[in-house]
Amino acid sequence: MNLFYAPGAVSHQHYSLPDSELHHLHVLRMSVGDEVKVFDGLGNLFLARIDALDKRQALIFVADVLQSGALNKPGLHLAIAPPKNIERFEWFAEKACEIGVDVITPIICKHSERKELRADRIEKVLLAACKQSLKYKIPTLRPITSFENFVQQPTQALKFIAWCADEQVHLKDVCTPRQDVLVLIGPEGDFDSAEVKQAIQNGFNTVTLGSSRLRLETAGIFVSCIFNLNNQ
Amino acid sequence: MNLFYAPGAVSHQHYSLPDSELHHLHVLRMSVGDEVKVFDGLGNLFLARIDALDKRQALIFVADVLQSGALNKPGLHLAIAPPKNIERFEWFAEKACEIGVDVITPIICKHSERKELRADRIEKVLLAACKQSLKYKIPTLRPITSFENFVQQPTQALKFIAWCADEQVHLKDVCTPRQDVLVLIGPEGDFDSAEVKQAIQNGFNTVTLGSSRLRLETAGIFVSCIFNLNNQ
Known part of the structure; x- marks a missing residue:
């Protein structure tokens, strides 16, 4: 399943993907109803569904948390x-x-x-x-x-x-x-x-x-x- | 001191450097009498002196062995x-x-x-x-x-x-x-x-x-x- 970047995404929420990812969605010919994985760059991975998609925006519904940011890992x-x-x-x-x-x-x-x-x-x-x-x-x-x-x-x-x-x-x-x-x-x-x-x-x-x-x-x-x- | 590649160089010998290294010598504006370090790619490093240098060739005199190829090292x-x-x-x-x-x-x-x-x-x-x-x-x-x-x-x-x-x-x-x-x-x-x-x-x-x-x-x-x- 394709992975998209969704900074600030929070579980169980409607979210608009950034423009760079919108382009990526179109290249991959994805459409409404498709499932995608999104990550917020802070260590969290979510399962989401495309709810609306046109040339200007991609709305997703964040359905589930697949992985939570690991805390207390040495850096x-x-x-x-x-x-x-x-x-x-x-x-x-x-x-x-x-x-x-x-x-x-x-x-x-x-x-x-x-x-x-x-x-x-x-x-x-x-x-x-x-x-x-x-x-x-x-x-x-x-x-x-x-x-x-x-x-x-x-x-x-x-x-x-x-x-x-x-x-x-x-x-x-x-x-x-x-x-x-x-x-x-x-x-x-x-x-x-x-x-x-x-x-x-x-x-x-x-x-x-x-x-x-x-x-x-x-x-x-x-x-x-x-x-x-x-x-x- | 500048390092040159001299495949097949053997200690205490007159040696003609390959064309790629000849170019390098000219770029560095080196001249007869200058000392250089040369290595043979097999682990040996030599001290050498430029004996003759023109547009077509560079002759060196290999004067000393500075380092011998390490044997029995794990690979x-x-x-x-x-x-x-x-x-x-x-x-x-x-x-x-x-x-x-x-x-x-x-x-x-x-x-x-x-x-x-x-x-x-x-x-x-x-x-x-x-x-x-x-x-x-x-x-x-x-x-x-x-x-x-x-x-x-x-x-x-x-x-x-x-x-x-x-x-x-x-x-x-x-x-x-x-x-x-x-x-x-x-x-x-x-x-x-x-x-x-x-x-x-x-x-x-x-x-x-x-x-x-x-x-x-x-x-x-x-x-x-x-x-x-x-x-x-």
Whole structure:
């Protein structure tokens, strides 16, 4: 059964699907009376029926809750400096979403070449990845922020900074299961040593991702894999 | 110091760099007497000096061995059905190379939409990824082959088939460290049940990659991560 995005949908209610989904309904030649699955992006999945459909709107009746948003699941927050080539960041967002990430914060570091980001493009990628991988909770994309501001924000999560230096402890050995985790990943050219110092002062622990030299988008995916494997 | 590819280079020898690398030398405005690092793609890294350079050739003198190909390291062999969209396979090849893979065999399965592959394109991606991630051994890309022929080939590796079915054991729990591992990854639409049966008859064990529904290229990268983490 086809899956549609219905932000703000609440069980047992009449609901008008957003325009992007309306187009999708027409492409699939669906009609009144057809059953569809809809998700609200917060982890909830519903069974619904198309009640009215024309070129301008699609009304559905939300008949049943198929799955409720899982509460108290540990979450992964990746704060990552977007690369110069934005396609690499889109690819990271798609893969991290498939494997599992809860919050993504793009950060601007001293060595960052990219200092802005079109959030709507990344949000589109995240929504498509959720539909494809049947994840009903869309990762939150936070506004791009400076490294300095970001590391000072309070959080209950375990805090790590992935840094390309020798003799670090490996993330896999300290990323405890059933705990919220926040990992900082630096730009091409890595973090500046003053940034690493500042992170440590704010309670971050330095970690390595092993002996392979990974591109930053690969590092982000690798961290998602470690978190996924630790919480299977 | 810049890194160049010198297939067949042997220590203490005069050597002519391939044309692709000649172009690279000119772009970097290098000249006679400059020192360069060269690798042979088999795991060996050498220190060399440019002895002669013009538009048609670059002669180097290989002065020293900096690193010898690691022997007896466990290897990961991924046999994977290439997706319809070849860019997704190129991404997979790049990322698997960064994270760690030794052999890639593209396979043709019953549900495969893609039945051919331009090996030269993938080899180019693998070489670029090796240079970027400072890996001196280029993964071997084997010729595309049918699933049926492939699963009958003898190997000393632990053999797994990743299959989207419930109640499988997770690859991470059976992918023993310090062992060669071979993992089969199916096409969009997964393996046919007859293929799974045939794999089992040939000594493969079915495994899951967890509860997330992964695209096939993501599954390939995920397996590389598991192998990497198990052999840190």
